[in-house]
Amino acid sequence: MFDIRVQAQRFDCGVELEALSQQRTDVGAVASFIGYVRDFNERPDVVALTLEHYPGMTEQQLRLIAEQAARRWPVLAATIIHRVGRMEPGDPIVLVxxxxxxxxxxxxxxxxxxxxxxxxxxxxxxxHTRTGDYWVSSRESDTLAAQRWEKTDV
Amino acid sequence: MTHFTHLDSKGQAHMVDVSAKAVTARTARASASVTMQPHTLEMILAGGHAKGDVLATARIAGIQAAKRTPDLIPLCHPLMLSRVTVDLHPDPQLPGIRIEATCKLAGQTGVEMEALTAASVAALTLYDMCKAVDKTMLIGDIRVLQKQGGKSGDWLYEADTSAPASAASPVQGSQDAALQVRFFAELREQMQQDELQVAVASLQAADYPLTVAGLSDWLHQQFPALKSGRLMVAVNQQMAELSTALKSGDEVAFFPPVTGG
Structure with missing residues (x-):
């Protein structure tokens, strides 16, 4: 029911979205999100970024998150693909x-x-920018976005 | 596909055209070592050599060599280095001297050849300075430890044991009563290593509790390079709190707040 992958290669969104509803007739809706590398962030002129993960734990955490979602909503299937390694502006990073x-x-x-x-x-x-490399800081807005699910009743 | 960039389609040597590559901040770190008789090392440390201060001379030689790299390596680009450091650590375990060279620049091509040349020439200079008392010295461990910046991204030599002996010694505990500590992202860079074994006994000896908080305090005390700030911790690959108790054999990972997606 959950397809969870952490990989360096690009993914094909079309193929992944089709796979979710293939060979079944109970799916009435597929919603998706794709994240891309931007050429600006904390500094302008981002030329590339490198994504690092914790092999083993990352996949396990993604599975836990998908399971939590499936406990709150009637989820029929879910795909999470997150890329790691080096990527350039315009490259897809994540598909949910x-x-x-x-x-x-x-x-x-x-x-x-x-x-x-x-x-x-x-x-x-x-x-990686023209003026140097730095680790991206976490954002308060992301923490608040996750916290709002704790208050909302289903 | 991986291929030799210095060979063209006919297999002939050529200098790679980097004019279209972006200018980025780049760093490379390389190591070398000189293994010698214990008494040779003692003489170096005591400053008793006829040719004078061995370590200072080798350090200057390494820095000078980095600047001459394109003269020595045929297809290497001349670079405007912004920083060269050469550190020499006496290591009684070797016995000998461990050398670590770091080169930095903002440019269009990597600086690992400069770092390797600096480390190699510092090693050769050590040999030259000491050959009168020890002809059996062995030069080794010449390798790139780390690369940052540029198209191929960050790269770290996996079995990085180049950290100075002084930093590693407090954690050489017995394997059967130890914690496996891992570092990710910025913390890995601050620690200059991704994994560390901490003996349970070394926490107990210093009166630190066997908890995530105790281990964190101990690490900050042992490794001043480890900056304080908001950290996340996982024990055996599950998110943990400062109060989480630890036991021998646990894998404890420290990392900054996550920034994926």
Whole structure:
């Protein structure tokens, strides 16, 4: 039911989204999010970034987050693919896609998984710019985004 | 695909055109070692050599050599180095001297050849300074330890044991009563290593509790390079708190707040 991958290679969004509803007729909605490398962040002129992870723990945390989402919403299937290594502006970093019978559950579960991925999955970004390299700091807004799910009743 | 960049389509040697590559901050770290008779090392440390201060001379030689790298290596680009450091650590375990060279610049190509040349020539100079008392000295461990910046990204030599002996010695505990401590991202860079074994006994000897907080305090005391700030901790690959109790054999990972997605 969950397809969780941490990999260096690019992914094909079309193939991944189709796979979620293939050979089944109970899926009424697939919601997805794709994150890309931006050419600006804490500094302008980002030329590349390197993503590091904690092999073993990262995959396990992503699975826990997907399981949590499936306990709150009627999720039929979910795919989480996160890339690691070096990427350049325009490259896709992450894909989260959720299949459900109805759109609201798919949208909410996808949003929830992304918010928790940002704050609880061990990934770290280092940005390479024309003026030097630095590790990206975590954002307060990401923590608040994840916290709002603690207050909301389903 | 991995291939030799200095060979063209006909297999002939050529200098790579880097004019289209972005200017980025780049750093490379390389090591070398000179193994010698224990009494040779003692003489170096006592400053009793006829040729004068061996370590200072080798350090200057290494720095000078980094600046001459393109004259020595045929297809290497001339670089405007912004920083060269050569550190020499006496290591009685070797016995001998461990050399670590770091080169930095903002440019279009890597600086590992400069770091390797600096480390190699510092080693050769050590040999030259000491050959009158010891002809059996062995030069070894010449390798790149770390690269940062540039197209191929950050790279760290996995079995990085180049940390000075003084930093590593307090944690050479027995394997059967130890914690496996891991560092990620910025913390790995501050520690200059990704893994460390901490003997349970060394925490107990210093009166630190066997908890995440106790281990964290002990590490900060042992390794001043480890900056304080908000850290996340995982024990056996599960998120943990400062109060989480530890036991021998646990894998404890310290890392900065996560920034994926």
């Amino acid at each position: 896609a959720v299949a459900s019978a109805h759109r609201q559950a798919a949208f909410d579960a996808c949003n929830f998984i992304m918010d928790y991925l940002k704050t609880e999955a061990p990934f770290w970004k280092k940005e």
